[in-house]
Amino acid sequence: MTSILILNGPNLNLLGTRQPEVYGQTTLADIQALCAETAKELGCDITFEQNNSEGALIDLIHAARETHDGIILNAGAYTHTSVALMDALASVELPCIELHLSNIHAREEFRHTSYISKVALGVICGFGAQGYPLAIRALHGHLG
Ligand code: DQA
Numbered sequence: 001m002t003s004i005l006i007l008n009g010p011n012l013n014l015l016g017t018r019q020p021e022v023y024g025q026t027t028l029a030d031i032q033a034l035c036a037e038t039a040k041e042l043g044c045d046i047t048f049e050q051n052n053s054e055g056a057l058i059d060l061i062h063a064a065r066e067t068h069d070g071i072i073l074n075a076g077a078y079t080h081t082s083v084a085l086m087d088a089l090a091s092v093e094l095p096c097i098e099l100h101l102s103n104i105h106a107r108e109e110f111r112h113t114s115y116i117s118k119v120a121l122g123v124i125c126g127f128g129a130q131g132y133p134l135a136i137r138a139l140h141g142h143l144g
Contacts, residue, residue: 002069002070003044003046004039004070004140005046005060005061006049007050007073009075009077012028028050054082061088070097071089071095071097073120080110080111082116096120098117098124099135100124100126103125105125124138
């Protein structure tokens with residue numbers, strides 16, 4: 001069975017209360033439930049994780065090499081700063097979809113740069129919580 005790691009970075013544990021005008025009112029637990037529904041429909045396996053630390057996210061990416069077929073990553077603000085996360089993704093050579101709730105290109109200039117995009121299979125942004133099921137479908141389709 002196809003196995004996908006869904007990895008959420010810093011501050012995404014606060015979804016629902018964090019800047020709802022930007023990120024919506026959906027909590028991370030709601031998003032996890034949405035992902036579980038989509039995975040059940042497609043018949044694939046998902047692991048859903050959130051961590052605020054760059055090193056912990058890197059460790060999860062490394063571990064995924066042995067356990068998962070692909071990664072969906074909302075790296076939060078590390079998207080715009082982390083060469084280390086980019087290198088981790090390049091090292092494990094798993095297909096990765098970069099995901100954002102907001103349209104980062106319509107926001108502040110510093111959010112227009114993404115280190116993750118440089119190694120991602122594709123990018124989904126601006127669709128709020130619905131981006132997660134979209135990303136699962138896209139990655140599942142890619143993995144065949
Ligand atoms: C985000 C966009 C990032 O710029 C921001 O730092 C986040 C969330 C999003 O999902 O829209 O933490 O990744």
